[in-house]
Amino acid sequence: MMLDAALLKGGKRVSYGARAISDGGLQSLPKLTFPGGVLVGDSAGFLNVPRIKGTHTAMKSGMMAAEAAFAAVQAGRAHDELTAYPEAFEASWVKKELSIVRNVVPLVEKFGEIVGAGLANATMWLESWSIRMPFTMKHHANHESLWRKDQVKPIEYPKPDGVLTFDRLSSVFLSNTNHEEDQPVHLTLRDPNVPVEYDLPMFDEPAQRYCPAGVYEIVGQAEGDPKFIINAQNCVHCKTCDIKDPTQNINWVVPEGGGGPNYPNM
Ligand SMILES: Cc1cc2nc3c(=O)[nH]c(=O)nc-3n(C[C@H](O)[C@H](O)[C@H](O)COP(=O)(O)OP(=O)(O)OC[C@H]3O[C@@H](n4cnc5c(N)ncnc54)[C@H](O)[C@@H]3O)c2cc1C
Numbered sequence: 001m002m003l004d005a006a007l008l009k010g011g012k013r014v015s016y017g018a019r020a021i022s023d024g025g026l027q028s029l030p031k032l033t034f035p036g037g038v039l040v041g042d043s044a045g046f047l048n049v050p051r052i053k054g055t056h057t058a059m060k061s062g063m064m065a066a067e068a069a070f071a072a073v074q075a076g077r078a079h080d081e082l083t084a085y086p087e088a089f090e091a092s093w094v095k096k097e098l099s100i101v102r103n104v105v106p107l108v109e110k111f112g113e114i115v116g117a118g119l120a121n122a123t124m125w126l127e128s129w130s131i132r133m134p135f136t137m138k139h140h141a142n143h144e145s146l147w148r149k150d151q152v153k154p155i156e157y158p159k160p161d162g163v164l165t166f167d168r169l170s171s172v173f174l175s176n177t178n179h180e181e182d183q184p185v186h187l188t189l190r191d192p193n194v195p196v197e198y199d200l201p202m203f204d205e206p207a208q209r210y211c212p213a214g215v216y217e218i219v220g221q222a223e224g225d226p227k228f229i230i231n232a233q234n235c236v237h238c239k240t241c242d243i244k245d246p247t248q249n250i251n252w253v254v255p256e257g258g259g260g261p262n263y264p265n266m
C-alpha cells in the first residue's frame with residue numbers, strides 16, 4: 001500500500017469500472033459454435049490468466065472465426081455451424097499458449113501463493129520447452145469457494161479518505177452508469193427469500209461487499225427486520241454477482257437499450 005500510495009501521489013480519480021475475468025482457461029472452454037454464432041475472446045475464455053492478457057487471443061480468435069465465416073459464405077452455406085473455427089483453434093498458437101498455462105490457477109489455489117506459484121512457474125517453463133505435464137488440473141466453481149462467516153474475521157477497512165481511497169457511490173458516478181428507468185429490472189432473484197433467510201446467517205450476505213457498485217444492501221438489520229435491496233440502476237456490469245452468489249440465486253441479464261457504464265475515455 002505504501003508503494004502504491006507513492007505511485008499514486010498527486011494523481012486524480014478520473015473514471016471507475018469493474019469487470020470479472022474468465023479465469024477457467026483451456027480446461028473450461030465451452031463449445032465454441034452454435035447455429036448462427038460463435039464464441040470468441042473472453043466470452044469463450046481465451047484469457048491467459050497468469051499474464052492477465054487476452055487482447056491478442058481475442059483478436060486471433062475473431063480472425064479465425066471470420067475466416068471460417070468467409071469460407072462458409074463463399075461456399076454458399078448459411079445455416080450450419082462454423083466447425084472450421086474450432087478446428088482452426090485446435091491447430092493455433094492460442095491453444096498452445098493456453099495449454100502452457102492451464103495448470104497455473106489450480107496449482108496456486110491448491111498449494112498457495114508460495115509453493116503453488118513456484119510449481120506453476122516450473123510447469124510453465126517446462127511446457128514452454130514442449131515438455132508436457134501429464135496432468136490437467138480441474139477448477140472448482142467459484143460460487144462454491146466462499147467461506148462461511150463463522151470461518152473468517154471481518155476486515156475493518158479505514159474510511160475512504162477521498163484522496164487515495166473512495167466510497168463506492170461517488171466512484172459509480174464516475175462510471176456514467178445509466179439504465180432506462182422503465183425497463184424490466186436486469187438483476188433478479190430466483191428465490192427472493194434466500195438472501196435474508198440463508199445468505200445472511202451463513203455468509204453475512206456477501207453481495208453487500210463484493211459488488212463494486214454497492215447495488216446490494218441489507219437494510220433494517222438493527223431493527224430486527226432485515227430486507228435485501230437491489231439498486232439495479234447502479235450496476236456497472238462486472239458480472240461478479242452472477243458468478244459469486246453462493247446459491248446462484250442472483251440472475252444477471254442484459255438490460256434493455258444498451259444501458260450500463262459508459263467509459264468516456266475508451
Ligand atoms: C483489469 C484488467 C487488465 C487487463 N490487462 C490486459 C493487458 O494488459 N493486456 C491484455 O492483452 N489484456 C488485458 N486484459 C484482458 C483483456 O481486457 C481482455 O482479454 C480483452 O479485452 C477481451 O476482449 P473481448 O473483445 O473478448 O471482450 P471485451 O473487451 O470485454 O469486449 C466485450 C464488449 O462487449 C460489450 N457488451 C457486453 N454485453 C453486451 C451486450 N449485451 N450488448 C452489446 N455490447 C455488449 C462490452 O461492453 C464490451 O465492450 C485485462 C483485463 C482486465 C480486467
Ligand code: SF4
Pocket residue numbers: 187210211212213214215234235236237238239240241242252
Ligand atoms: S450488480 Fe453484479 S454485475 Fe452489477 S456491479 Fe454489482 S456485482 Fe457487478
